[in-house]
Amino acid sequence: MRRRFATIALVLASILSVGAQGFDNLPDPIGDTEKVVDNTPDSIAKALMSRPQPGSTRKGTNPVMFLIGNSTMRNGTLGNGNNGQWGWGYFFPKYFDANKISVENQALGGMSTRTFYTDLWPAIREALKPGDWVLVSIGHNDQADFFDARRARGVINGVDPDTMIVGFNERKQTNDTVYSYGNYLRRYISEIRAKGANPILMSLTPRNAYDNKGKIVRKPHTEWAIQVANAEGVPFIDLNEISGAKLDSYSRWKVDYHFLGDKIHTSKFGAEMNAESAAMGIFESQDLQLKPLKAMMKVEIPQKYITTNGKPRVFFTGDSTVKNFDNEEDGMWGWASQASTVFDENRITLINAARAGRSTRSFIREGLWDRVYESLQPGDFVTIQFGHNDICPITDAKARGVIPSAKDTLHVYKMDDGTYEVVYSFGWYLKKMIDDTREKGATPILVSLTPRNEWPGGRIERRDNTYGKWYREVVEETGVEFIDMHNISADALDKMFAVKKLPKNKEKAKQKVERIKQKAGVYFKKDHTHASKIGAQLNAQSFAKGLRQNGSPLAEYLRFAK
Numbered sequence: 001m002r003r004r005f006a007t008i009a010l011v012l013a014s015i016l017s018v019g020a021q022g023f024d025n026l027p028d029p030i031g032d033t034e035k036v037v038d039n040t041p042d043s044i045a046k047a048l049m050s051r052p053q054p055g056s057t058r059k060g061t062n063p064v065m066f067l068i069g070n071s072t073m074r075n076g077t078l079g080n081g082n083n084g085q086w087g088w089g090y091f092f093p094k095y096f097d098a099n100k101i102s103v104e105n106q107a108l109g110g111m112s113t114r115t116f117y118t119d120l121w122p123a124i125r126e127a128l129k130p131g132d133w134v135l136v137s138i139g140h141n142d143q144a145d146f147f148d149a150r151r152a153r154g155v156i157n158g159v160d161p162d163t164m165i166v167g168f169n170e171r172k173q174t175n176d177t178v179y180s181y182g183n184y185l186r187r188y189i190s191e192i193r194a195k196g197a198n199p200i201l202m203s204l205t206p207r208n209a210y211d212n213k214g215k216i217v218r219k220p221h222t223e224w225a226i227q228v229a230n231a232e233g234v235p236f237i238d239l240n241e242i243s244g245a246k247l248d249s250y251s252r253w254k255v256d257y258h259f260l261g262d263k264i265h266t267s268k269f270g271a272e273m274n275a276e277s278a279a280m281g282i283f284e285s286q287d288l289q290l291k292p293l294k295a296m297m298k299v300e301i302p303q304k305y306i307t308t309n310g311k312p313r314v315f316f317t318g319d320s321t322v323k324n325f326d327n328e329e330d331g332m333w334g335w336a337s338q339a340s341t342v343f344d345e346n347r348i349t350l351i352n353a354a355r356a357g358r359s360t361r362s363f364i365r366e367g368l369w370d371r372v373y374e375s376l377q378p379g380d381f382v383t384i385q386f387g388h389n390d391i392c393p394i395t396d397a398k399a400r401g402v403i404p405s406a407k408d409t410l411h412v413y414k415m416d417d418g419t420y421e422v423v424y425s426f427g428w429y430l431k432k433m434i435d436d437t438r439e440k441g442a443t444p445i446l447v448s449l450t451p452r453n454e455w456p457g458g459r460i461e462r463r464d465n466t467y468g469k470w471y472r473e474v475v476e477e478t479g480v481e482f483i484d485m486h487n488i489s490a491d492a493l494d495k496m497f498a499v500k501k502l503p504k505n506k507e508k509a510k511q512k513v514e515r516i517k518q519k520a521g522v523y524f525k526k527d528h529t530h531a532s533k534i535g536a537q538l539n540a541q542s543f544a545k546g547l548r549q550n551g552s553p554l555a556e557y558l559r560f561a562k
Helices: 008-020 041-050 114-129 181-194 221-232 241-246 250-256 268-283 286-294 334-341 360-365 367-375 426-439 465-477 487-499 506-523 533-550 553-557
Strands: 064-066 103-104 135-136 164-169 174-179 197-200 314-319 351-352 381-385 410-414 422-423 443-447 480-483
Touching: 064 114, 064 164, 103 197, 103 360, 103 367, 103 422, 103 426, 135 181, 135 381, 174 268, 181 197, 181 221, 197 286, 197 506, 221 241, 221 360, 250 351, 268 286, 268 381, 286 381, 314 334, 314 367, 360 367, 360 422, 381 426, 422 426, 443 465, 443 553, 465 480, 465 487, 480 533, 487 506, 533 553
Parallel strands: 064 103, 064 135, 135 197, 314 351, 314 381, 381 443, 443 480
Antiparallel strands: 164 174, 410 422
């Protein structure tokens, strides 16, 4: 066997040449809530304790799928999102039937193909049993120093099985030998098969970087992994390409929020996208070796609102002021239930996708927005109206509060149940829905929240300095069509019930306000927020009025009568 040896000087030259090819050595992830960064030696012991003991999740004689990777697969010292970053391995198990196979995320931040093999792989290899699966997707940290005191994790580029570099490993204080990327992949494959288990090679997650054609950069590790997979007859899943193609279809703003803190580590949005890409890559693969694994998968088809009449559609999103019980004459009604009083349903389909009790944040987190997003087609319209539930507690069980702002701001919160969530601003969530709608070729329409039955000073309450201000800032930033239902309906109610001046006597003034609330109460039901049926009809009329004032494309589907 021909072997090539290199000196430390040649090592430095190799590093420089790789850097010129655009390889990325992962930056330090964001420090977590315990002020520990996950890819430095001082956190390794703690991080190792947070990972499951290899094979410990096995149920009876069921197989285990072991995930081999770095911080893009498992992020943070504890891997629980407490630094705002998530690895995709956290979300991957949901695509498999836990009664048939266990999925163990054995990844660890900071690992390279080499250091995972030398430091973590032996325990996993020992736990392997015939019929197990091992998914290897690692390489982000491979472009690094070979023998430094801090990490000593670099590998040689390419797949040459014979290339090696010998030197003194300062971290381990011993002589060490470094091999090529492909050499380490072959070692994993050989040892997995020796235990009767099944290897899968998967390319790396994409990063937030663009080539000279404006497309997400594809990593050269993919070509190396393909060469090894073909030579060894191993199934290969091109995660880099699957997720990269998704990112290419997004706006730059949307791509940015799939990452957090840097251009490589993902937010929850990005981690969930990569997990879905990895799962679908396996599920849709034509490699017959994956057939037994696919039989253990649990892939759900995205829920959609299905219509077959060929008419354009308008989706109404929001909270209980948009969709309520909507079935008792003297009950509470959302205004979209009365949209048929202003729209010609012979020419447009009305879909009320709102849900009571939701905020922008909880509507998205619970998948209610995803159902709308997956349903959208060019020519559709989407109304976006939230606010009544958004300024609520952020960390309680309902988890619907948002940061009161229109700016693109976020913060990592520890929820009352001990989990962590990145919470964004009111305006950010609105902008996400606006951007998603446009991505699908549909038209978003932002609608201000309905007024409440409160009459300070004898005139109905206006919330123009909070929600109204944030709505308008979003409109200015995005250019979205805006229907100010809040003020259109408030003007109508003021015209019917407001007084120009209250009595100077405070008690008499208070009594006057109460009488106004009682009279206006016919438009509300049970409290100061929810509408009666005629109140819902008033808000629907306000929406139609706003469309006509805007000269909106949606206005052409209105009935001609007021």
